[in-house]
Amino acid sequence: MKSKVPFTELQARMKRFRDKMKVSNPDWEIAVVINKINLYYFTGTMQDGLLMIPRGDEAIFWVRRSYERALEESFFPNIKPMNTYSDVAASFKEFPKVLYMETESVPLALYQRLQKYFSFTVGHAVDAQIAAIRAIKSPYELSLMEQSGKIHQRVMEDDVPKLLKEGISEARLATEVFSLLVEEGHHGVTRLRGFDTEMALGYTAFGESSLYPTCFYGPAGSYGISWAVPTMGSRERKLKKGDLVYMDLGCGVGGYHTDKTMTYMFGESLPEKAISIHNQCVEIQYQIADMLKPGAVPATIYDTIMNSLSHAFRENFMGFGKRAIPFLGHAIGLWTDELPIIAKGFSEPLKEGMVFAIEPKKGIEDIGVVGIENTFVVTPQGGRSITGDHPGLLPVY
Template identity: 60%
Template sequence: MNKVPSSELKSRLRRFKKHMDFHHSQWEMVVIFSKINQYYFTGTMQDGMLIIPQNGEATFWVRRSYERAVDESLFDNINPMKSFRDAKYDELPETVYLETEVVPLALYHRFSRQFPFKNVKSVDRDISTVRSIKSEYELSLMRESGKIHAHVLEDLVPEILKEGISEADLASELFSVMMKEGHHGVARFGMFDTEMVLGHVCFGESSIYPTYFDGASGNYGLSPAVPLIGSRENKLKKGDLVYIDIGSGVDGYHTDKSTTYMFAEKLPDHAVEAHYKCVDVQNQIAEMLKPGAIPSEIYDSIMGSLDDEFLENFMGFGKRTVKFLGHGIGLLIDELPVLAHGFNEPLEKGMVFAVEPKKGIKGIGMVGIENTFIVTPKGGECITGDDPGLIPIL
């Protein structure tokens, strides 16, 4: 069992309190319910709540499983509870900070009956901001994930692609290979009510099929009830563009990568040209990922450099385009900050981005690329491989 070091947990809590003191000087209490944020601060995911007071020690109250929490976590204060009644707080402040993006209304009501505070404020953005700067411990896990990503997508997938294989069968085999290589087995997203097993595994126009997913590409999926994984009916044939956009992860920390392949035949010249233009855009963005750079300015600079013809179906297809070029990544694949309008705080060393310039092409699918980069003084350090994609499968 790889436990999150006690020093790491203490550092995270200390940085969070410092952030709250600076941005919300009157704060008195934060209560955390989401399992991802629980894991970030305590090193374990349980059914419980983490109470962080401005003054005094944070306490993790656990309903289920207290025994597992004690076994897994090096957090100092873990207490059992049967209900919120057991965890009553003596000096409750008027205002409590909660994760308003993820706490259901019913849970809020149950909690507030035992903790009768008067006001609630959101702490979501504050936690996301603190989490956006990765420690060396976190970066080491992401580098491990990136190695898995690069090896599987650049070295192993070309051996798996066979004429007649379906998207669903490829996804199943790909998941098995990823697990054998050390992938932690899930692809976690913060977007509300988003399910994702592995990612998008697509042949041809499947990659530009409409989807609720907030990304450039799409996926036929198994059915309307499960618009994920891949189609059983869409089978690989000569001339197909193969598009694979999947998450990898180690001990909770993700990387994101998209790779394309030309099966048995070269794509038309205009598609190849569009693809390598996307690769060039990725490399330009990577050079800008330095401490002090402003995400919105990176976005505007890149978008302003592209001509109208290329911008048609850039970052999507038809009316289904997204308004970003990359996103933060860590315990979730879709973290802050984002390379988009509205993100005006300067980048800091240790932030990590998935950069994904892509372009949909009618009759062919989604070309382009995605890799994961660490912000450094020399620019983005790619941790997911260096193959430019459109890998020929003969």
């Protein structure tokens, strides 16, 4: 995917940011964007640099490396080269005392470096404002996510069953699926908002390995490649008859992600109890999707669903044992795990064009994690899935 982000798209994003700042921080004077994902959002190119956004003047993208690539890739109107921050500081006669920045991703050493060159007194967070404008996807952004969703659906529903063979390892299956996704158009990485969190593709797990504890903030786990790389899947765990196959994978096109989980029954059917639990998770997904309408409140959706579940079903729901996570889904876009979240505490009403990955899942001892995940666009009619509608537990006999 090598088409430039349209100039009109970049203009609209900057305007929305400025409008948001006027409402949330009426006295703001200047903001800096450093995180590469946010830089891509505002400029259409992912380079090493600083995007300086003065309140009363045009924004300038100062690029250390690669200035040439930035000019080639971006329609952003003001791109200038820099060697050090002193080049940027010299462009200001007087710098404001307050600098708004991404406090979630700016480390202390970088903060101190910025303070050295720009002599501001205090740094204030701008993360929430950027997250809020990124949460509503434009038609351009949705078109990329829809392309990703079609790839996701095709590979996970049509191609994966052909790869399930007795004796294949989790890691081998994951790499074969990764190769297929890239061949189909996947941009090749799964990006995450969480600090110091990395993931190449997602989680592939056979049977009980999906119940294994993980540092990743999700309802399932995996042994992973090793203790040092606890993702993808294990080289040692091989597929055998009767296994539940769990695949929670990211896909993306042009920087924009979709999220999808598919489950498969290999060799023989799972016990009826497990199938029944899985089907209830699928029904919960449909219930949440029906509520994904403009004006709906994420916290209310969460409470409505959780209050409808029996005490017995809530045990091991959204995580096995004591590892349950307190959400039912999350926004998605340039990061796989964006804000807002379908959880308590998120009281801002949904808006048309937001996109959510909805993932009701439940762990079953000695069997693994059942359930489902698809990516939905918020519309007046409810959530519209862009990753397919297969209920999962696809039999491969």
